[in-house]
Structures are given as structure tokens and as C-alpha cells.
Amino acid sequence: MSAAAERTPLLRLFAALFYDLILLFAVLFFAALAILVLLGEDFGRSHAFQLYLYAIGLLYFTWFWTHGGQTLGLRTWRLRVTAGDGHSPVDWRRALLRALAAQLSWLALGLGYLWALWDRNGLTWHDRLSGTRVVRVP
Template identity: 55%
Template sequence: MASTPASSRPSALIGWRVLALVYDMWPVIAMWMVASLVFTVGFTMSGHASRENIAPFSALQWVLWLVCWLITGAYALLSWRRGGQTLGMRPWRLKVVADDGVSAPVLRALVIRFAVGSVSLLFGGLGFWWAWVDRERLTWHDRASGTRMVRLARR
């Protein structure tokens, strides 16, 4: 598919993107659970009772959130870098490509894509829903990173 021009490739609609996000949620949650286990064991070994919770809005809680966000970023970036697809994008034939619609995006563009996509999700997915009103069906993170998500044709 290296020679297919961007205009002839089908755009990735918002429904396909949401399905891919839901599918990708499962391996990411599994990795979060492992990270939480490490934090819990470390918290217990530091002298706290095994049933004592981490205090809300404590520094440790924010560190755990940051670690989970970094794990999610590593999962997405490694997947996009490796073949343009995460596990959730494969069943629906979605792929992240550079703005030309053919070549692989550079790492800097993928980092921007993940960061802006994260902010978009914090605002209720507003950047994702933007694709419904955009002429080219691009989301905020597509525009900011100079990438796009395309739906591959059936084999």
C-alpha cells in the first residue's frame, strides 16, 4: 500500500476510532494493574498497614497517575512506531500515517499526537468529536502532529 495516494484511502471515522480505543483499553488497564501492584507492595513495605489506602491527592497518588500515563504513552508510541497500529487498531484496519497518507510518522509527531490526544480526552474527547465537523475528518491530535489515521482497504 506504499503507493496509494492519501485522497483515495478511506478516512478513519470517529466510530472506528472509539472502537479501537475501547479495545486498547484492556491491555493498558492490565499494565496499570501491574504498576499499581508495584506501588502497593512498595507502600506496604515502607511500613504502612496492608489495608491502609494511599491518601487522596498525595504526592504518591500523583506519581502513580503519572506512571500510568507514561505506560499508556509507551504502549501507544511503541505500537505506532513499530507498524502504525496498536492492538485495538488492527481489527478495524486503522493505521497512523504521516500527513501525506503513506509514509510513517516521525517519533516527534507521535509524541505530539499522544500528548494532544491525552488533553483531548481530558476535555471529554472534544478533540475526537471535532472530526465530525472537520472537512478532512481530522482530530485535534491529527492536526497538531501532522499525522492522520486512515482505514486500510480489505486484503
């Protein structure tokens, strides 16, 4: 079975995501600290502050996916995000769409991720919507 056709174990995806969320929390902590020092504590209660942190979260995932296909969590668990063919790199449009669609997968109580258990290709909702897939790295 080729890497493109091979199913990625869901537990491995969750483990990589858990690693990434720990790292993202640290990134968001320091990003929040930096901007609050610059703009003051009142900025921390604004919608602009929330948007700032949200944008950093999106940038974290999209930048890594478009620069080698691996976040630090994916690299640790030997996984890579690719275009739907299982080989081509992900462009910014697909990466951003994947990041936004992944939120829908969570908002639906994780069903978008669990869908991979029934999908004939083992794809999540956000992989289907963005034309991407996660493959194992040898």
C-alpha cells in the first residue's frame, strides 16, 4: 500500500495534535505577554486581542503545513500534511481552509475527526474539504 493510500491511525493524529496544542499554548502565552506589555492590560479585554491570538493560532498551523507539511507535533509522530495526492506540498489556500475546517470538526463534538474511522480513505472532514491528507513519514 502506498503512503498516499495508507490510513493514518487516529490515535497518532490525536497525539500529534496534543503535542501541538501544548506548543501553541506556549506560543500564545508569549505572544499575549508581548502585546500586553506593548499596548497595556486593557487591550487584553478587547475583541482585537482575541482576534490577534486567533490569527496566531491559524498562522502556527498554516505556516508549518506550507513549509514542509509538518508541525512540531506531526514531526514527532512522523506524520505530514500533503495535498490530496499524498505527495505534493500544501499551498496557503489549502492550509488555511484546512485550519478553518478543522475547527468545524471540533465544533461538531469531534465528529469531523472520528469520520476518518468510516471514511474509505481514512480522511477527516477537514481533509476532505481542503483537498489534503495526512500521511506517515518513513
